[in-house]
Amino acid sequence: MPSGPPPAPPDALRAAAVALLNLTGLGLGYLLVRRWIPFAVCLAATTVLLLVALPADADGVPGSVPAGYAVFLLLAAVHGAYVGLRTRLVWPGRRPVALVLGVVLLAVPVGGALWYDSARDEAVERALLARLDAADKRVDVAAEKDFAVAESDYRDALAVYRDLAVHHSGSRAAARVPARMRTYYKTVAAAYADQDYCTAVEPLKYLRTVPNSMPRDQLGTLTHWPDDRLATSLYECGADGLTAGTDWVPQFGYLLDTFPGSEQAAKIVPAVDAAEKRTAKAVAGKDPCGAVERLRSLNTQIIQLSNGSAAESAGLTGVAGRADRSGDAGEYACGVKQYRDGDFAKAQQTMRQFVTDNPHDGNRDRARKIAIGAEVALTLPAAGGKLPTTASGGGISVTVRNDSPDEITVLYTGPVTGSFTLGPCGSCKAYSFTSSLLPGWEPCGDSGKKYPQHTISLPPGTTYFVHKPKNDSTATPGSDTAKLRYGYIYTECAYTTQSLGSTY
Structure with a gap:
């Protein structure tokens, strides 16, 4: 007996039917011609593909996987056509029916591919919405911080909004970006709504830079939304500083x-x-x-x-x-x-x-x-007990003489206040401190000397005198307190004493 049935006569229609059935990825062409090993290989390849590709996610599968699978199906179709050319079908017995079945079952891989693309698109949409939600949460968290600390969070959230609007413009997430931007602006400028104008200045300055990175069609009227608010904040903050006496120039200067x-x-x-x-x-x-x-x-x-x-x-x-x-x-x-x-x-x-x-x-x-x-x-x-007045003159004569080698200034205050200068006494010299302690010592007492002098008229009462060298700021001034009364003539004497390098 022969080892197997004799080969059938060549039949192109049968070969096409086997090839189409193998393109389904299920190896049905091999099943109808009883080639069990290739049939098992086709099922295994399809199973591996499904394990790799499912569930569908935003990243999809590497491009080499579907490309390799397509090459595998092509080889299975070619090989199936070769086998089916001279091998009878187990079922169905009629070749046209097998061919139609092959065409109909091609809907399985085609439909699967379309379903996978749809599932992957949905996964991408969910991922984009998740990114949008994460950016929204970052804005919410930033709202609880000072702007100087939160600015980086605001910038990161803005980068996400921009990426969604520019690189995923047809997505559901991108369609929500304009509404998110309105919330974003209000959140950043919350200090303005609270009338905390000085705090609002920097956030509003930042918002004026947003149109530099965000497409204007995503902003609409937000493009100039911060301008009037910033101008108001600058004025109000500057006005508060003006009232409080703090530095208000930067705010008014920026406003102008x-x-x-x-x-x-x-x-x-x-x-x-x-x-x-x-x-x-x-x-x-x-x-x-x-x-x-x-x-x-x-x-x-x-x-x-x-x-x-x-x-x-x-x-x-x-x-x-x-x-x-x-x-x-x-x-x-x-x-x-x-x-x-x-x-x-x-x-x-x-x-x-x-x-x-x-x-x-x-x-x-x-x-x-x-x-x-x-x-x-x-x-x-x-x-200093009483504030000096502009009063002048009086009925009591007071003469001040200068018994010192220095030009002196005489200051006096009391019922009358004034000052005058006395020139130096050319023949006078400073007294030693010990000589001023000797019995009988009296300044301005040398009748042979002509002391520079000046006479003033003062009213009764206490007058305070201070004598000081005009050109020596290191010398200690001399002083006197005189209680003036009518019926007397008063004399003041200015002199200089020296002790241990000090002048008085």
């Missing part, structure tokens, strides 16, 4: 440079003007020195703002000049306050500055007197 024609910028000069008037009025209050200091600072800040911006320059310059003049005029009230508080060194310095700064002020003469009184009080604190 960035939004020069805005409604907010137009309010800067009136705000600065009102601050100057309010501060100048405070000179008459309880803290005139503080008001003068604020006027000086205000003048400096206004000039700084004016020099840094052309907008509103003329108006700012005018206010700066008025602040400077108000500060000069306020020095008098400040000096009076310092004198009454017993701060005679500062009172002297302030009144001297006032006399220099205000040559035509009506208080100039008294300020000069107060400066003299303050200097006397530095040596004789009791002299």
